[in-house]
Amino acid sequence: MCDCPATYEGVLCEQEVDDCAASPCQNGGECVDASGSYSCSCKDGFSGVDCERVVSGCDDQPCLNASTCVGQGSAYTCQCKPGYAGNNCQQDVNECATNPCKNGALCTDGINKYTCACKAGYSGTECQTDINECATNPCKNGASCINGVNKYTCTCAAGYSGTECQTDIDECATSPCKNGASCINGVNKYTCSCSNLYTSPTCQYLEVKLVPTTFLGGGWATIATDISNDGLVLLMNATKGSSSAIGRLVDFGAANSVTLGAPYVDASGYGINNDGGVIVGSGLFDSVDNAIKIVGSTTSTLDLSPLGWGDAYTVSKAVSADGTAVVGTISAGGGTTAFYCKSGQACREVPTASSGILKTATSVSGDGSVVVGYTVGSDGSVSAWRWLTSTAQGATLSLPSTSWTLSSARGVSRNGLVVVGGAAINGVDHAVRWSGTPLTATDLGTGLANDTSADGSVTVGTDAGVPTVWFGTTRQTLASVIGTNPDLSGATLNDAVAVSDDGKVVAATATVSGVKRALMIRLP
Numbered sequence: 001m002c003d004c005p006a007t008y009e010g011v012l013c014e015q016e017v018d019d020c021a022a023s024p025c026q027n028g029g030e031c032v033d034a035s036g037s038y039s040c041s042c043k044d045g046f047s048g049v050d051c052e053r054v055v056s057g058c059d060d061q062p063c064l065n066a067s068t069c070v071g072q073g074s075a076y077t078c079q080c081k082p083g084y085a086g087n088n089c090q091q092d093v094n095e096c097a098t099n100p101c102k103n104g105a106l107c108t109d110g111i112n113k114y115t116c117a118c119k120a121g122y123s124g125t126e127c128q129t130d131i132n133e134c135a136t137n138p139c140k141n142g143a144s145c146i147n148g149v150n151k152y153t154c155t156c157a158a159g160y161s162g163t164e165c166q167t168d169i170d171e172c173a174t175s176p177c178k179n180g181a182s183c184i185n186g187v188n189k190y191t192c193s194c195s196n197l198y199t200s201p202t203c204q205y206l207e208v209k210l211v212p213t214t215f216l217g218g219g220w221a222t223i224a225t226d227i228s229n230d231g232l233v234l235l236m237n238a239t240k241g242s243s244s245a246i247g248r249l250v251d252f253g254a255a256n257s258v259t260l261g262a263p264y265v266d267a268s269g270y271g272i273n274n275d276g277g278v279i280v281g282s283g284l285f286d287s288v289d290n291a292i293k294i295v296g297s298t299t300s301t302l303d304l305s306p307l308g309w310g311d312a313y314t315v316s317k318a319v320s321a322d323g324t325a326v327v328g329t330i331s332a333g334g335g336t337t338a339f340y341c342k343s344g345q346a347c348r349e350v351p352t353a354s355s356g357i358l359k360t361a362t363s364v365s366g367d368g369s370v371v372v373g374y375t376v377g378s379d380g381s382v383s384a385w386r387w388l389t390s391t392a393q394g395a396t397l398s399l400p401s402t403s404w405t406l407s408s409a410r411g412v413s414r415n416g417l418v419v420v421g422g423a424a425i426n427g428v429d430h431a432v433r434w435s436g437t438p439l440t441a442t443d444l445g446t447g448l449a450n451d452t453s454a455d456g457s458v459t460v461g462t463d464a465g466v467p468t469v470w471f472g473t474t475r476q477t478l479a480s481v482i483g484t485n486p487d488l489s490g491a492t493l494n495d496a497v498a499v500s501d502d503g504k505v506v507a508a509t510a511t512v513s514g515v516k517r518a519l520m521i522r523l524p
């Protein structure tokens with residue numbers, strides 16, 4: 001018996017072993033025998049030494065990015081993770097491709113996601129939200145806020161400025177207040193704190209006040225006749241048809257009428273005392289004008305009986321600042337003379353050296369001790385006089401030369417030392433001031449002076465219908481002193497009749513739309 005090598009068999013070891021005998025090839029694989037071995041020729045779809053293994057398309061791990069491979073024989077399908085695409089899931093899907101980011105935001109592609117980098121002013125995942133910059137109420141002082149892109153715009157309320165309207169505009173910055181007035185900055189306005197010389201709103205104008213056309217219900221002309229020594233009360237006559245009434249304008253304020261006691265009907269006022277508490281003039285009673293004195297609300301006729309002129313026309317022309325002395329005229333039988341009535345004394349006729357057919361007392365000093373006026377002679381001469389009531393007789397005011405004629409005294413200063421009036425110089429009317437010791441006439445230029453301040457330094461009058469002011473002997477038209485004042489728009493100044501003791505307030509009359517209107521004027 002032969003001991004055969006491993007790959008042979010048979011009695012004589014003549015036969016090679018058939019290694020395919022055991023059919024090692026699976027799945028239909030064909031076995032090919034060899035010496036001591038075999039090989040399998042596999043059918044399609046199988047592999048391995050014995051064709052034992054089914055061939056798969058996934059064998060080469062074609063699916064990328066952690067996708068799942070599903071083999072179908074040699075074919076395969078990749079089941080991609082979210083965010084990938086392609087047969088082998090090799091492609092990172094561009095989630096930015098659909099432009100998901102709004103309002104100009106920058107899109108950054110990620111794995112199964114995108115990230116939006118918003119432009120300033122936007123928020124939200126997709127930058128879809130316009131941030132409301134007004135939400136924090138950045139606009140101050142009542143401004144309205146307009147929401148913009150990455151910004152806000154404030155529309156300021158009037159009077160404010162700045163990005164956030166935080167600044168109160170200084171309306172005083174332009175120095176709108178004139179004549180040294182202080183300016184108070186307000187909200188969208190300023191207020192000028194005027195000295196009492198000037199009027200609001202900008203203190204640009206000297207204060208003036210016309211008697212309103214509504215005085216006594218309207219339709220009355222008003223004519224200034226005097227001003228109280230303290231400058232607070234303007235006295236005026238109001239006329240309408242044949243009616244006349246006394247009115248006053250108090251401290252540039254409201255005008256009111258002076259109520260007459262019975263039995264007076266119509267009345268006119270010509271003189272007022274220091275504070276306006278005493279008014280003198282004439283009141284109609286029994287069809288005759290009577291010299292009256294109004295103290296407070298009491299009207300009385302002056303008792304002129306010692307003068308013996310009977311039922312004459314009598315008129316009070318002026319009253320002393322202290323209210324105790326009244327001067328005026330008595331007219332009867334074609335003549336007129338002047339009277340002087342002092343409280344506690346019988347009334348007297350004014351004694352003067354000059355005699356004539358008309359003697360008028362025009363003014364009296366503060367304490368009633370000095371009276372001035374003028375006398376018209378039967379020859380047409382006119383002479384000014386001044387009477388110190390402590391003396392027996394008044395003296396004619398001297399004139400410097402024979403070329404001066406027709407002198408008249410119209411006003412006397414409170415201290416009695418300065419007399420103003422007029423005279424004809426070479427036949428031309430001139431304003432005159434008598435002052436000094438002895439009283440000496442000074443030519444103030446053409447015109448007529450009506451009144452002067454307490455010390456005689458400020459004189460008012462009229463030159464050919466143009467109201468005039470003299471500061472000392474320097475003359476100016478009243479209009480030029482006032483300047484262009486809107487309160488006098490359309491007004492033509494006619495006359496300046498009186499000035500306060502301090503020389504600061506003038507009583508005057510203007511014509512507005514054909515109607516006379518009294519006014520107070522503040523001087524600088």
Ligand SMILES: [Ca+2]
Pocket residue numbers: 083092093094095109110111112113
């Ligand atoms: Ca992606």
Ligand SMILES: [Ca+2]
Pocket residue numbers: 121130131132133147148149150151
């Ligand atoms: Ca916004």
Ligand SMILES: [Ca+2]
Pocket residue numbers: 159168169170171185186187188189
């Ligand atoms: Ca302001």
